[in-house]
Amino acid sequence: MAVEVTMPKFGLTMREGTIQRFFKASGERVNAGEPLYEVETEKVLYEVEAPASGTLAITLFDEGATVECGTAVAVIAEVSEDVATVAARYSQIKSASQPAHRDSPVTSPPPANQTAAANPSRRDRHAASPVARKLASELGVDLDKIEGTGPGGRITREDVERSAKSATKMQPAISASAQSADRVAFRGVRKVIAERMHQSLHSSAQITIAAEADVTPATEFRARLSREFDFSYTDMMIHAVARALMRHPRMNARLNENGAEIVVFVNANVGIAVALDEGLIVPVVSRGESKSLREIAVESRALGEKARAGNLKLEDVTGGTFTITNLGMFGIDAFTPILNPGETGILGVGRIVEKPAVYRGEIAKRAMLWLSLTFDHRMLDGAPAAQFLQSVIELFNSAA
Known part of the structure; x- marks a missing residue:
């Protein structure tokens, strides 16, 4: 059959x-x-x-x-x-x-x-990396017409970019009026992200709360421990969030498909938003509550490298229960993140800035950080969400 x-x-x-x-x-x-x-x-x-x-x-x-x-x-x-x-x-x-297809001639198969x-x-006809295939789709480049320079003739991102530039040079001159605006096809990953973000905003009751935290203890901790192994503030935040989710399980939950039950997860699977040229991808550090800071640092670095190389597997990006998005490296203090569809919370992390602050009744130089928590108000109210954010700050400052 x-x-x-x-x-x-x-x-x-x-x-x-x-x-x-x-x-x-x-x-x-x-x-x-x-x-x-x-x-x-x-x-x-x-x-x-x-x-x-x-x-x-x-x-x-x-x-x-x-x-x-x-x-x-x-x-x-x-x-x-x-x-x-x-x-x-x-x-x-x-x-x-x-x-x-009205303009396509009809032929017998x-x-x-x-x-x-x-x-x-x-299968060999399109021997190209995933990144190269995505870029070719965005730029409208025919992979059949590209000779790969990678291992075994594999088509790389650079091959696609080179082909696109070559095709642009061969385009005939166009009128000045036609040059007034660039047009980019709204498709592929960019379109998927747009659809998911629109869906997220229209299928949940999102609200964002923010707090400026004194994270001087965390910066001092990292300065001491970074001599032993390499890790980032994002790794420390994953470590803190995973443990905070265990204290506040309602933040580590989602509504089931028919909206009749709240499903609370027993593990903290923390997604990390990674920006790529063609869009955003969220690899997941699974069972973060059971891993040390060192283990999280090794895993998150490996996931980031796989994401940028286009080598993520399905198991690397599924099963997330909460997401962290960090724009601090771009000089951003605070922002309003949008929920990953189905999740209850997402934490926006800004930059750490040293500035004067009141500490123990005196003005002192302190390391300050804005954290923005967007959560689904259907799942929990403002007070428990604020308590979760307080736990994240506390645990971030006591990362050991």
């Missing part, structure tokens, strides 16, 4: 995914467990494996299509089945799922065996 391959659902907030490419063409042999197609979610690129062995009878969507979770995207005919019969049975579904022969290595 033919097996339908559906768009998977990764996490509670995923509603749809975008098909980036198929590794097999219709008519090609498929083995259970091997990558069949690649999907881009709001978090990462992910390879979906074939659920059964057989022959890929038909793909129901084109590459680049955005498909709701649970919808069939391809059909595998089992060994005993006639591939043409299976393809014919599902061809009407494919016609209904594809948008009309090649026989299945001919298609397979024409695509002997469809």
Whole structure:
């Protein structure tokens, strides 16, 4: 019996995914467990494996299509089945799922065996890093026309940028009026982020509270301990937040999908917002409450490096229960962060500034830090949220 391959659902907030490419063409042999197609979610690129062995009878969507979770995207005919019969049975579904292209000539599809022969290595056709693929999509660069300079001919980010610049130089001159504004396609990661932030604001009751904290003890602690191992203030904040979430479990919770129950998590899985050229990604330090500052520092550094290299796996970006976003390195004091959809809280971290402050009844130079906590007012009220923020400050100053 033919097996339908559906768009998977990764996490509670995923509603749809975008098909980036198929590794097999219709008519090609498929083995259970091997990558069949690649999907881009709001978090990462992910390879979906074939659920059964057989022959890929038909793909129901084109590459680049955005498909709701649970919808069939391809059909595998089992060994005993006639591939043409299976393809014919599902061809009407494919016609209904594809948008009309009035300017495209109508051609008959090649026989299945001919298609397979024409695509002997469809997966190798786009041997490119995830970052390069995303950038190519944003810039409208055809990966087929790029010769990779990376290991094994892999297409790198630099290859895509070089190709885009070359194409720009070849563009004919345009009128002065047409040069009055730049136009950038609103798609890919940027569009996904916009949709998620809009969804977040309209599906929760968000409110932000802020406090300026004296973090001089934390700066002194870091100055002493940084001689032993390398860690950042963000690592210290992850360490503090994870422990504070255990003291205030309602901040470490979410409403279930039907909004009938509050689900309180037993582990503090803290997401760290990482800014990339093409958008924002939030890798997760899992079970932060059980890890030392040293362990958190090692893990967060590794996650940051993987994020910037485009090598994050699905397990690196799922399961978060709370998020930290730090704009201090950009000279920002305070801001209003937006909740990661489904989570109850997000902590905005500003820069640490040395300035005069009242300390033990006298004016003294102190290290001051603004913290901005956005929380879902449906889940808890202002007083417990303020208590959580106080705990974060206390624990940040006693990181040992």
